[in-house]
Amino acid sequence: MRVYISVDMEGISGVVAGKQVQSGEKDYERFRRLMTLEANAAVEGALDAGASEVVVSDGHGPMTNLLVEELDPAARLISGSNRLLGQMEGIDRGFDVAFFVGYHQREGGNDGVLNHTLLGKIVYEVRVNGEPADEAMINAGLAGAFGVPIGLVTGDRGVCEEAQKRFRGVVIAPVKEGLDRFTGITLTPEKARVLIREKAVQAIHATRAGLLSPYRVEEPVTFEVDFKRTSPAHMCTLFPGVERVSPRTIRIIEHDYVRGFKLFWGCLIVGAASFEGIL
Ligand SMILES: [Zn+2]
Structure with missing residues (x-):
């Protein structure tokens, strides 16, 4: 085990x-x-x-x-x-x-x-397949x-x-x-x-005892992030596959959850770096 x-x-x-x-x-x-x-x-x-x-x-x-x-x-x-x-x-x-x-x-x-x-300073809400996560x-x-x-x-x-x-x-x-x-x-x-x-x-x-089951998210998966400012959403569009759907919100749609997560995680890292205008 x-x-x-x-x-x-x-x-x-x-x-x-x-x-x-x-x-x-x-x-x-x-x-x-x-x-x-x-x-x-x-x-x-x-x-x-x-x-x-x-x-x-x-x-x-x-x-x-x-x-x-x-x-x-x-x-x-x-x-x-x-x-x-x-x-x-x-x-x-x-x-x-x-x-x-x-x-x-x-x-x-x-x-x-x-x-x-995750990054409380910059993230207002994350949604996975539309559900606040x-x-x-x-x-x-x-x-x-x-x-x-x-x-x-x-x-x-x-x-x-x-x-x-x-x-x-x-x-x-x-x-x-x-x-x-x-x-x-x-x-x-x-x-x-x-x-x-x-x-x-x-x-x-x-x-x-086999009482548990893995939590599988339906794919393709959609990650959405509402940032607390506009600058992270702007800079995340550097990545192909990231769509800016409103001034503070980005959307990622991927066929594979792990790929989707990695793009989402990369967006948070770039978002944090760009939040104060220090990139
Ligand atoms: Zn913590």
């Missing part, structure tokens, strides 16, 4: 403020450690249930948050920011199940803590394209509930509930880790 774990930071227990997840800020060092321990809880649950291999992908900001020296030594870590599949780098290497740890609601989804979609949905589409189901989602209650609607058989571990984008009611990290480990065990059992 090979397990892939994508870890984000905004949905880690205790996190309620932007400064807690930004490198260079004082509180960041505390919360990156808690992020690492929450990833460990998922790794340990997978191992408890008999997983043979676990790969952890750091999926937040610069993607160098997880403390490799404190990660469970049974796991291997994907760390670093230059990636073709974003938070799911390496998912194409063959896994039986994927977990999402520390995930959060999409921008504007509801009052989820630090709700945003959170990171869990976008990333599950990638996993699904490689035949990998989503077994566990932990983080903000809102993202967990969305996941339950979309991913058949998924096990959830909500560790906090947003009262506002910057306020939440949260489990303590210790309780969150107990819950995540227990739910990770259940998720492996569910995988083995």
Whole structure:
């Protein structure tokens, strides 16, 4: 049983403020450690249930948050920011199940803590085949394209509930509930880790029992991005296959989800670089 774990930071227990997840800020060092321990809880649950291999992908900001020296030594870590599949780098290497740890609601989804979609500074909304998408949905589409189901989602209650609607058989571990984008009611990290480990065990059992199925997005797939400014939409038209459908909105239609995702991901990178006019 090979397990892939994508870890984000905004949905880690205790996190309620932007400064807690930004490198260079004082509180960041505390919360990156808690992020690492929450990833460990998922790794340990997978191992408890008999997983043979676990790969952890750091999926937040610069993607160098997880403390490799404190990660469970049974796991291997994907760390670093230059990636073709974003938070799911390496998912194409063959896994039986994927977990999402520390995930959060999409921008504007509801009052989820630090709700945003991938690059919160520049992205207002992402739609996949017309449906507003959170990171869990976008990333599950990638996993699904490689035949990998989503077994566990932990983080903000809102993202967990969305996941339950979309991913058949998924096990959830909500560790906090947003009262506002910057306020939440949260489990303590210790309780969150107990819950995540227990739910990770259940998720492996569910995988083995055949209760899960990969989340496959209908193809051809349409990605649409509403940016917060016009400049990213303008500069994304550098790529063939990107259509600017309104001053702030681009559209990509591809026959293959992974190709579509890569073009979308490239647009976000160019979008971020062009947002402040620094290209
Ligand atoms: Zn993040």
